[in-house]
Amino acid sequence: xxxxxxxxxxxxxxxxxxxxxxxxxxxxxxxxxxxxxxxxxxxxxxxxxxxxxxxxxxxxxxxxxxxxxxxxxxxxxxxxxxxxxxxxxxxxxxxxxxxxxxxxxxxxxxxxxxxxxxxxxxxxxxxxxxxxxxxxxxxxxxxxx
Numbered sequence: 001x002x003x004x005x006x007x008x009x010x011x012x013x014x015x016x017x018x019x020x021x022x023x024x025x026x027x028x029x030x031x032x033x034x035x036x037x038x039x040x041x042x043x044x045x046x047x048x049x050x051x052x053x054x055x056x057x058x059x060x061x062x063x064x065x066x067x068x069x070x071x072x073x074x075x076x077x078x079x080x081x082x083x084x085x086x087x088x089x090x091x092x093x094x095x096x097x098x099x100x101x102x103x104x105x106x107x108x109x110x111x112x113x114x115x116x117x118x119x120x121x122x123x124x125x126x127x128x129x130x131x132x133x134x135x136x137x138x139x140x141x142x143x144x145x
Contacts, residue, residue: 003059006052007144010045010105011112045105054080057104060111060144068138075135076101088132098130113140 045053057080064075065083072088074096084096091097102110106125109115117136120126128134 003055004144006056007060007108007112010048010053010056010108011114011144053104056108057081060108060141063141063144064111064138067141072132073098073100073130073135075099077104077107080104086132086138096130098133100126100128100133100135102126110135110139111141112144 057077061075061077061081061083065085068085068087070087071084071090073086074082074084076082076099078101084090102120102125106115106120110117110120110126115125117126117134117139121128
């Protein structure tokens, strides 16, 4: 399966908007939210092989890096990949000042347009730290859906 086909196949899976751990329900603690999100992602992606998921995430990260060249923001989608993107002041050592981190399902929802950037951050599914850690205008990525 090609990388683009992997992204499209995963983005065509049913949304988790009806899931009790979806974006409209926010558990009291951050750890409970992360656990609920991980459980919902695992259930939704149960039929998707780890290789397909990894390919889709890595490909979409590569496309973002090519479209938003730079090293101001680090985008992390553990355990599959991380890139630096967006022009501006960069960093060379240690923890970068501008970091975006999310799980694979949320990342693929963002890049395919199934999830809005602001909604992802507000729901806690996307963790963005730093003044420049904002992918508004960069996601969704044109041509992935």
